[in-house]
Amino acid sequence: MTTKTYGQYCGVARALELVGERWALLIVRDLLVAPKRYTDLKAGLPKIPTNVLATRLKELEAAGLVVRTIQPRPSGAIVYELTPYGAGLDEVVLALGRWGARSLGELRPGEIVTADILVMALRSTFQPGKGKAAYELRFGDLVIHALVDGDELTAQPGPLTGEAKQPVVVEAFAPLGPLLTGAVDGAEALKQGLIKTSGTASDLDRFAGSFRIGPAPA
Amino acid sequence: MTTKTYGQYCGVARALELVGERWALLIVRDLLVAPKRYTDLKAGLPKIPTNVLATRLKELEAAGLVVRTIQPRPSGAIVYELTPYGAGLDEVVLALGRWGARSLGELRPGEIVTADILVMALRSTFQPGKGKAAYELRFGDLVIHALVDGDELTAQPGPLTGEAKQPVVVEAFAPLGPLLTGAVDGAEALKQGLIKTSGTASDLDRFAGSFRIGPAPA
DNA sequence: CGGGATCCGCAACGATACTG
DNA sequence: CAGTATCGTTGCGGATCCCG
Numbered sequence: 001m002t003t004k005t006y007g008q009y010c011g012v013a014r015a016l017e018l019v020g021e022r023w024a025l026l027i028v029r030d031l032l033v034a035p036k037r038y039t040d041l042k043a044g045l046p047k048i049p050t051n052v053l054a055t056r057l058k059e060l061e062a063a064g065l066v067v068r069t070i071q072p073r074p075s076g077a078i079v080y081e082l083t084p085y086g087a088g089l090d091e092v093v094l095a096l097g098r099w100g101a102r103s104l105g106e107l108r109p110g111e112i113v114t115a116d117i118l119v120m121a122l123r124s125t126f127q128p129g130k131g132k133a134a135y136e137l138r139f140g141d142l143v144i145h146a147l148v149d150g151d152e153l154t155a156q157p158g159p160l161t162g163e164a165k166q167p168v169v170v171e172a173f174a175p176l177g178p179l180l181t182g183a184v185d186g187a188e189a190l191k192q193g194l195i196k197t198s199g200t201a202s203d204l205d206r207f208a209g210s211f212r213i214g215p216a217p218a
Numbered sequence: 219m220t221t222k223t224y225g226q227y228c229g230v231a232r233a234l235e236l237v238g239e240r241w242a243l244l245i246v247r248d249l250l251v252a253p254k255r256y257t258d259l260k261a262g263l264p265k266i267p268t269n270v271l272a273t274r275l276k277e278l279e280a281a282g283l284v285v286r287t288i289q290p291r292p293s294g295a296i297v298y299e300l301t302p303y304g305a306g307l308d309e310v311v312l313a314l315g316r317w318g319a320r321s322l323g324e325l326r327p328g329e330i331v332t333a334d335i336l337v338m339a340l341r342s343t344f345q346p347g348k349g350k351a352a353y354e355l356r357f358g359d360l361v362i363h364a365l366v367d368g369d370e371l372t373a374q375p376g377p378l379t380g381e382a383k384q385p386v387v388v389e390a391f392a393p394l395g396p397l398l399t400g401a402v403d404g405a406e407a408l409k410q411g412l413i414k415t416s417g418t419a420s421d422l423d424r425f426a427g428s429f430r431i432g433p434a435p436a
Numbered sequence: 437c438g439g440g441a442t443c444c445g446c447a448a449c450g451a452t453a454c455t456g
Numbered sequence: 457c458a459g460t461a462t463c464g465t466t467g468c469g470g471a472t473c474c475c476g
Contacts, residue, residue, distance in 0.1 A: 004449095004466090007265040009325050009394065010335040011342065012247050012311055015318025022238070022468070029230050038439050047225040049469050054440055078439070088320075092313045093230055099306050100233025107227050117228040124229065176227070222447090222468095240449070256458050267450050272459055296458070441474070449466070455459085 018063050019089065023048050024056050028086065029093050031066065033116045033157065035081035044114050060086065094124040106175050113176070115157035118144050121176070125212040126153045133206055134164030138171045148210050168207055169198040236281050237307065241266050242274050246304065247311050249284065251334045251375070253299035262332050278304065312342040324393050331394070333375035336362050339394070343430040344371045351424055352382030357390045366428050386425055387416040 006013040019025050023045065030036060030044045042053060057080060060066040065086030071077045082089075097120055107113075118139060128151030135146045136159055146155040147164075160167050172195045189195045197204050224231040237243050241263065248254060248262045260271060275298060278284040283304030289295045300307075315338055325331075336357060346369030353364045354377055364373040365382075378385050390413050407413045415422050 005326075005329075006241075006244060006263075007329055008244070008263075008335060009322060009329045009331045010244075010247075011315035011317070011319030011322060011339060013244060013318070014321045015314045016243060018318070018321065020238075020240070020243075023224075025234060025238075026224060026226070026228075026231060029228075039437085042439095045224075045226075047469090049471090050440070051442080051470095052468065055467095088317050092310070092317055095310045095313045096233045097229035099229070099310055100231070100236070101229030102306075103232050103236065104227060104229060108223075111223075111225055111227045113227045117226060117230075121229060260458090265450090267452090268459070269451095269461085270449065273448095437476105439475090442472080444471090445469090447466105447468075449464105451464090452462090454461070456457105 015092070018065070019060075021056070021059070023052055024060065025089070025093060025096070027053070027056055027060065028065070028082070028089050029097075029120055030114075030116045031080060031082045032087065032090055032093060033119050035079050037077050037079055041080065044116055046112065065089075093120065097121060097124045104175070113139065113142065115142050115144055118142060119155045119157060122146055122155050122211060123153065126155075126210065127212050128153075129210055133210060134160055134167040135207055135210075136160045136167060136169045138169065139173070139176065146210075153210075166199075166203075168203040170204070170207055171196050171198075233310070236283070237278075239274070239277070241270055242278065243307070243311060243314070245271070245274055245278065246283070246300070246307050247315075247338055248332075248334045249298060249300045250305065250308055250311060251337050253297050255295050255297055259298065262334055264330065283307075311338065315339060315342045322393070331357065331360065333360050333362055336360060337373045337375060340364060340373050340429060341371060344373075344428065345430050346371075347428055351428060352378055352385040353425055353428075354378045354385060354387045355390060356387065357394065364428075371428075384417075384421075386421040388422070388425055389414050389416075 005017055019028060026045055026048075027041060030041060036044070038053070038057075041057075042048065042050065045053070057066065057068070061068055061080075064083060067081050067083055069079050069081060071079055101121065101124070118137065122137065122144065126148075129148065130150055131148075132150075133148045135148070137144050137146065142157075143159045144155060144157050145160040146153060173193065175194075195204075197207070223235055237246060244263055244266075245259060248259060254262075256271070256275075259275075260266065260268065263271070275284060275286070279286055279298075282301060285299050285301055287297050287299060289297055319339065319342070336355065340355065340362065344366075347366065348368055349366075350368075351366045353366070355362050355364065360375075361377045362373060362375050363378040364371060391411060393412075413422075415425070
């Protein structure tokens with residue numbers, strides 16, 4: 001790790017020295033959604049060996065991307081959280097997810113989807129607009145919600161809370177790939193049974209407009 | 219590689235399965251500047267083991283990111299080129315470089331800078347503007363040039379060619395980090411001797427304006 | 437039970453030498 | 457020029473074990 005340098009004075013090379021090792025950016029991806037405990041990270045990344053998770057967390061902490069904090073009593077839990085520096089990887093992870101999503105074909109056997117994955121996928125397709133809207137997206141028994149306010153988006157796991165006026169509930173079905181990459185538009189997705197909504201067709205249009213569910217951009 | 223999957227139906231995970239291995243994104247970075255032959259890639263990445271370079275190129279080709287073409291005679295050279303799919307990594311590489319550049323401190327012993335690195339670093343700091351301009355950036359004996367036309371930028375290795383009206387020539391000195399990350403603005407960089415220009419102070423301002431050489435954005 | 441540490445076999449990487 | 461071949465070393469994957 002000390003001597004595993006690329007030998008280049010280059011931002012890309014330096015970034016890869018910091019987060020280029022296996023699993024590192026997936027840990028960052030999950031921490032971008034919310035701070036988490038070791039066990040939560042493990043649950044979101046079932047296939048990561050525990051020693052690798054522990055090693056990565058130490059490396060990320062040593063590099064200043066992550067802080068390890070101990071919650072006050074009574075929980076006393078150990079929580080890993082991104083520093084502002086680490087959170088700066090947001091656009092990197094979103095860009096990477098946007099590019100990789102178009103190679104998402106069918107759900108392969110053994111592959112899982114988590115709420116964190118859905119949140120970041122939804123964020124990666126967001127396009128700023130105007131007006132306010134509240135969405136709840138369901139996929140199997142996963143539920144996330146998103147609040148759009150102009151060019152601001154907050155997306156988090158869990159159902160909508162509070163009283164949003166005219167919330168739109170969208171249910172999605174596998175495979176999610178075409179939906180998340182804009183390979184199909186809202187109407188087509190509805191016809192193919194990839195999604196359905198509790199609201200009207202115009203609700204779906206609003207949703208599609210906010211999240212680049214529609215024809216792929218040129 | 220066949221079974222080295224992350225087990226997640228996620229764009230980020232899929233992207234990392236394709237270009238997450240060591241050296242892969244640095245090869246893509248250099249190919250984003252221009253198609254290259256094996257030897258050129260090797261020259262731009264002196265520390266890559268030759269077998270790893272050969273392996274990566276085969277993997278990238280098999281994944282459809284790179285095509286291997288044989289030039290017509292008399293050269294007969296073998297050239298590696300990004301497909302449109304592979305070129306889609308452009309924003310990923312730029313985002314990664316932008317994030318990593320702020321960890322570029324002093325030039326570490328043994329570290330090199332190449333023209334391709336400069337080109338991508340410059341591109342990563344570009345901010346669309348209006349008007350036309352032609353720049354030539356020099357660093358040691360490296361020379362690159364950039365043509366700005368509104369929100370279009372073309373940056374390539376080598377000096378300016380053709381007759382640009384009022385080209386601005388900027389000479390940069392190590393360390394480049396602060397310059398490329400906006401830690402200093404144009405005037406301050408000039409004062410610190412990080413850059414100097416053949417033109418006037420307003421030329422430097424134009425340059426700084428086009429390339430986010432200036433106070434870091436909030 | 438949360439939060440790791442330890443150990444082992446294997447696949448990938450790094451360095452160098454060699455070749456069509 | 458464009459790669460293979462070989463070999464020592466490192467890191468990863470999988471499992472088990474440990475400690476407060």
